[in-house]
Amino acid sequence: MELTQTNAQGCTRQRSVGPQDPHADPAPLKQACVGPYLLALPQNYFDNQIGTEHDGSFALALEYPSLQPFKPGARRTVNKDIFAQTLSINYSYVDRIDVRQSLRNAYTPMAFEQDDPAASLALRLQGEDVHGLAPYYADMERIRGYRRARGLAENAPGMQDRSHRDWYVARDRNGDIQTIIKCTSRGVTESGVRFSEGRMIRSGERELPECDHFFILPEYRIRARVTYxxxxxxxxxxxxxRAGELLVGSIGKK
Structure with a gap:
């Protein structure tokens, strides 16, 4: 096996060869590439707690609410509490289109979606600010009517609240969207979690509503997606x- 791997943007990382110990403490540094940028992070920051996958892909995992990495080896068996606590971070280098366009694509409907009430801001229900974000709620009555007209059965997953997302946006001084977060519809009222001794754990509720959080680091041409x-x-x-600082602070370390 080659000891190094170079990606399409010319970033070369050292590969981890042989058996890896996710319980090693202190956790050794492992390298990863995001586009042309070489990152080095303690291996317990990685989702699998041993570094990148064989092809160089990776995700990072932090514990909520501390936003610190899990203890070495803690994620080798992911139980329901660890799953709920996990904040998963993925970085994508954008080189074929403008990085700002890559963010716009997250809230701009495709040509065939122009009249789909789930696919655009304009056909959603705007509400009062929540946590400093402007909410655009899924209009479930309109969505069900749209899908019903296209022959979807009343009991189909696409007719259920849990299948749809409310959108929350933050804008810059020019009014342009700089952050968009898509969360399980407010029609799902359960949180799925509770706090015990400062730790978030699964509750006895069935649902576990989630969010996908998108933002960009324009100077690096990187789009980030954080799930929690x-x-x-x-x-x-x-x-x-935290997700932005973690990336920038890891670039160029040896």
Whole structure:
């Protein structure tokens, strides 16, 4: 096996060869590439707690609400509590289109979606600000009517609240969207979690509403996607800042 791997943007990382110990403490540094940028992070920051996958892909995992990495080896068996606590971070280098366009694509309907009430801001229900975000709620009455007209059965998953997302946006000084967060519809009222001794754990509720949080780091041409439980939405700004600083602070380390 080659000891290094170089990606399409010319970033070369050292590969981890042989058996890896996710319980190693202190956790050794592992390298990863995001586009042309070489990152180095303690291996317990990685989702699998041993580094990148064989092809160089990776996700990072932090614990909510601390936003710190899990202890070495803690994620080798992911139980329901660890699953709920996990804040998953993915970074994508955008080089084929403008990085700002990549964010716009997250809230701009495709040509065939122009009249789909689930696919655009304009056909959603705008509400009062929540946690400093402007909400655009899924209009479930309109969505069901749209799908019903296209022959979808009343009991189909696409007719259920849990299948749809409310959108929350933050804008810059020019009014342009700089953050968009898509969370399980407010029609799902359960949080799925509770707090015990400062730790978030699964409740006995069936549902576990989640959010996908998108933002960009324009100077690096990177789009970030962070996934977490909806109960963490109130900390979206802290989460975004942490995910951005984690990337930037890891670039160029040896």
């Amino acid at each position: 439980v909806r109960a963490a939405l109130k900390d979206w700004h802290r989460i975004e800042q």
